[in-house]
Amino acid sequence: MEEPMAAHSQYEELARQLSAIGAVKREMGRMLPQECPPASAGVLTLLDRHGEMRMSQLAELLAIDMSVTSRHVAHVAERGWIERKPDPADKRSRLLRLTPSGRQLLDELAERYTQTLARYLHDWTDTDVGHLVELLARLRTSFGDCRIRAHHDSPAATRTPAAG
Amino acid sequence: MEEPMAAHSQYEELARQLSAIGAVKREMGRMLPQECPPASAGVLTLLDRHGEMRMSQLAELLAIDMSVTSRHVAHVAERGWIERKPDPADKRSRLLRLTPSGRQLLDELAERYTQTLARYLHDWTDTDVGHLVELLARLRTSFGDCRIRAHHDSPAATRTPAAG
DNA sequence: TATTGTTATACTCTATAACTATA
DNA sequence: TATAGTTATAGAGTATAACAATA
8 A cells, every 4th residue: 555645754864865875976986997087987878878969968868057068078078088079960069979998998987886886785685776776767757857847947957047 | 585696787777876866966955045055954954863962973974074074064053053062071072063043944944855855756655765765774874884994994984084 | 049069157065184272 | 192173275066157159
């Protein structure tokens, strides 16, 4: 028997846990190689999963403003991990794509992530990890779906609201 | 049938989800009142739950360096949300305690958190929320337990390593 | 006129190191 | 000598606003 819209007694506790999970994120970040901050790893991972894309799409996937995305992309491009090609369909756009060097770095990242988590989560079952992954993904979806309509009337969400 | 130490195929996915959960944290942070950034809310919440404590204890609970804790504490103290009393048992220490004003702000925070989460998680059951809270708490524990031994030999973890 | 992407500026959060005052 | 706490400095991350180039 599930109870949607019930007491909500655990909302404050969830807020607290979300606030405190930053410590775990920071610890994961310390495992990254030099020159590759967490934000860069995020860019590379998304380009690997979703393939070639434009800045605006990447900003949407990262759920951060495009101005911030632009900086992160410049960082990884300067190090040769991605390439930026002009978009033949729209000369304002640039198409982002992983380079072989970037893919090699991703292999390194995957190994470090796996080693780190294997050490910290040695007493977790695959089922536990799967549940957590599933619930985190669902949490992001629940927030994301609302975010579109919540802030402004514009459907493009991760854009600077353009002058006030 | 659970399988501890199995394939670990979902470790990369967990790393990705942890990286992306920042968007949810930021959205929660936007619901906070002026003058009260997320870090201040964390300080107040912990003092409410654990009662009067010293700086070092708070830093340990926040899982951040005491120098950072000092800044956050100064911020909330300047606004009258906590008071810092000298510790009669150790003149170097200061005892932190919520003020009535701070408790009043906490009531406001709880209401905002609850309203925000009730809106975003309207289709979640209490069981779902409980699972997520439980798994996040366990994740922090798994990382925290390792962190003590991982960095240095000293058992006091959240302290600047004192000169190199 | 609107949109894509970049850059400048400011703010939050964190870590390191140097410092003080006690212990 | 070691510890509790503060402050100065540096670095990562993000948001807002102004801008250039193109649609």
